[in-house]
Amino acid sequence: MAAIAEFAAKGLHGASTEAIAREAGISHPYLFKLFGGKRDLFLAAFNRVCDHIQTVFQRAAEAHPAREGRLWAMGKAYEGLLERRNELRLLLHGFAAAGDPELGLVVRGRYTGLYQYVREASGATETEMQAFWAHGMSMTIAAAIDLPSLAREEAWIAGLLAPPA
Numbered sequence: 001m002a003a004i005a006e007f008a009a010k011g012l013h014g015a016s017t018e019a020i021a022r023e024a025g026i027s028h029p030y031l032f033k034l035f036g037g038k039r040d041l042f043l044a045a046f047n048r049v050c051d052h053i054q055t056v057f058q059r060a061a062e063a064h065p066a067r068e069g070r071l072w073a074m075g076k077a078y079e080g081l082l083e084r085r086n087e088l089r090l091l092l093h094g095f096a097a098a099g100d101p102e103l104g105l106v107v108r109g110r111y112t113g114l115y116q117y118v119r120e121a122s123g124a125t126e127t128e129m130q131a132f133w134a135h136g137m138s139m140t141i142a143a144a145i146d147l148p149s150l151a152r153e154e155a156w157i158a159g160l161l162a163p164p165a
Contacts, residue, residue, distance in 0.1 A: 008089035
């Protein structure tokens, strides 16, 4: 989706609806006819990413017959999303935009829904849930900032391991 790439790169306020329309191969007025406005388009893209994550979690949970192993299965399935950096970056832009009352309602609702699904499907304890989401957020941020490729650069590693000045 052209909107995911544009919003991932530039956020809600920096994204160009003209660029999205051009990339999608539709006219700018038609884009607004379909989505109403830039914020609605942003929410549609954000919801699409959340839907995808929800589907990944559901498939992993449903494929794992033992409830005890579902949390692990969902975590392993999430690893497959780490290559989809535009989706992860858009997700992070959504979290950042949650200070806006309208956007915040949707973002909080989607995050809460994902959290509740994982808890119910896995039967995880609060401590397990905290660890699952903390690890997932770490992985999301590392993938979104392309940390795996940076970690292969010796100069970056040397800078990381150098004692503070």
